[in-house]
Amino acid sequence: MANPYDEAHARSLRDPEGFWGDVAEDVRWFKRWDRVLDSSNKPFYRWFRGGVLNTCFNALDRHVEEGRADQPALIYDSPVTGFTVKTFTYRELRDAVAIFAGALAGLGIGKGDRVIIYMPMVPEAAIAMLACARIGAIHSVVFGGFAANELAVRIDDSKPKAIVAASCGVEVNRVIDYLPLINNAIGLAKHKVNHCVILQRPQSPGTLTPGRDVAWADAIANAKPAECVPLAATDPLYILYTSGTTGEPKGVVRDTGGHVVALKWTMKAVYNMDPGDVYWAASDIGWVVGHSYIVYAPLFHGCTTILYEGKPVGTPDAGAFWRVISQHGVNAMFTAPTAFRAIKREDPEGTFIRKYDLSRFRTLFLAGERTDPDTLLWAQRQLEKPVIDHWWQTETGWSIAANCTGIHTLPVKPGSPTKAVPGWDVQVLDDKCRPVKPGDIGALCCKLPLPPGTLPTLWNADERFKKTYLNDFPGFYKTADAGFLDADGYVYVMTRTDDVINVAGHRLSTGAMEEVLASHPDVAECAVIGVSDQLKGQLPLGLLVLKAGVKRPLGEITVEAVRLVRDRIGPVAAFRTAVVVQRLPKTRSGKILRGTMQKIADCEPFKAPATIDDPAILDEIANSLEGVGYAGARKN
Ligand code: COA
Ligand code: AMP
Secondary structure, three states: OOOHHHHHHHHHHHOHHHHHHHHHHHOOOOEOOOEEEEOOOOOOOEEEEOOEEOHHHHHHHHHHHHHHOOOEEEEEEEHHHOOEEEEEEHHHHHHHHHHHHHHHHHOOOOOOOEEEEEOOOOHHHHHHHHHHHHHOOEEEEOOOOOOHHHHHHHHHHHOOOEEEEEOEEEOOOOEEEOHHHHHHHHHHOOOOOOEEEEEOOOOOOOOOOOOOEEEHHHHHHOOOOOOOOOEEOOOEEEEEEEOOOOOOOEEEEEEOHHHHHHHHHHHHHOOOOOOOOEEEEOOOOOOHHHHHHHHHHHHHOOOEEEEEOOOOOOOOOOOHHHHHHHHHOOOEEEEOHHHHHHHHHHOOOOOOHHHOOOOOOOEEEEOOOOOOHHHHHHHHHHHOOOEEEOEOOOOOOOOOEEOOOOOOOOOOOOOOOOEEOOOOOEEEEOOOOOEOOOOOOEEEEEEOOOOOOOOOOEOOOHHHHHHHHHOOOOOEEEEEEEEEEOOOOOEEEEEEOOOEEEEOOEEEEHHHHHHHHHOOOOEEEEEEEEEEEOOOEEEEEEEEEEOOOOOOOHHHHHHHHHHHHHHHOOHHHOOOEEEEOOOOOEEOOOOEOHHHHHHHHOOOOOOOOOOEOOOHHHHHHHHHHHHOOOOOOOOO
């Protein structure tokens, strides 16, 4: 007999308009939609056409009106600044957001204008996002671990009227001044930014540029609170840049109506949260997890969200997560498997776990990379709570596959994020766009239309949107993940099919790193591969072929190469190893055999492709990789 999950999933595919129309009743609209799904301009589908609403109203004002004014909305917990804890009730957060929205409006920012937010994990980051939403400005948050050059690329693509930033970020072992990075980025960008609002942090206040910069405190001092602006459901809420095949990041657009509808629904359906519950996503607002599950979804649902400025280990120890869970009564937590691998490495017996009261904690959710069965089983054993892997992407904004614990919990199969969430028709296709048999690996694709809250397009790049996601498998969205479905319909996500690697749950482009390395004056050719790493899942490794006649010490060149990637992309790339090789293995048509080199580095068995130009190069590569500590498997 069909269980409630099967029923919900089947209905969502059979009758998407009925399914999402019902879900949308839970949202506060200023004007109801004319059409749940507008398919008149395929492949650009639009949800809730004609509907008018405001994201910030649904996150804050409605809860103040509906009796949650004095409930904590957001708890800021910051071990890196001396264990600061600050709680905002829904009323306090609404007021802080309204004032900052007024400050932005005072700078001439209004509906449709872009605002870049470059901030560490401080409450003002969430306040700035919600303030943009309140006045219809489109925010684009840039992760603090990216370098000035990456920020400049995003400035030129999104053309913001203003940047909202903090004077510094606080990492475990150092304070990072943001203003030099911002000044550098603004200098590199072609687009002129007129205003910067800078939150001066006591850890390292910065020197403001007169005429351009205003301190956050001054900006709000004379501001009048702004009201929520009515917006079309199809108006953009934010742009979030993510890595693709090249160094040019893709601006994923999120619209207004579908986002509120879908995200609010996931809080119950996927995470089994009720209004008033405490929810914690230990990620960063610079990533999609932070957008969806630190800021928006928990607030849409009337939960308390935790904004944590710290790490899983080292702030101060491997008990950091358990301290936060017990101190704030967290009911469900969401983080990346890499965080658990870091904890497991320092506290394999779970000694710290037993020091804290976790009685209110119900479920651990993991995503961002595949949860390896070892980590899943370890976490399950230590916590004695369900551990749920779920699969999603920046593009989708919420999970494609999950165990929908608020609808009907299915048995967990380690290694699988369970089944397609209602709204998602996940199929595994071969390169001729034909479905493959259960158990066979192929391209994981989702039949169009995608559900609400997913990307309607890329920022100012409709053609790129089609080329990247829709053209290869007509009628489907290409996730660029490969995997399989088992006979029970469980999804298994195995690997990316493009040049994206996943480093500590952070999505990075090897193509972007190659572009940086290729700019080194001594480098003729290069390749970057993602090699396995026990903690971070993958780490980038660069192979460099030098220009003829270069006589400098190789060590100098590799050190410069490492520094170049850190300076241009940022520390988050974790690019620490480059090795000089004589030649790169290629097919006869000139395609670099990155996959084969990755297998060599990971000591996995491999066969030299039939199309290889010169098989002897593989032995040279194996020798070079052995020289930098990689196992160097030989072909079988
Ligand atoms: N601003 C500036 N620098 C940053 C930064 C930020 N917001 N975030 C990270 N960095 C820097 C780090 O300081 C580090 O610099 P280093 O090379 O000088 O040491 C570098 O970027 C790499 O950072 P990270 O990948 O976080 O590695 P780590 O060794 O500091 O920590 C983990 C490893 C596993 C503890 C950490 O990655 C983690 O907590 N991951 C949680 C998962 C997560 O948040 N995933 C996001 C998607 S859910
Ligand atoms: P991001 O856009 O940064 O969220 O990264 C998305 C990519 O991370 C996906 O395309 C997958 O490759 C990977 N990913 C995220 N979650 C999972 C998961 N639960 N299992 C396997 N891979 C995942």
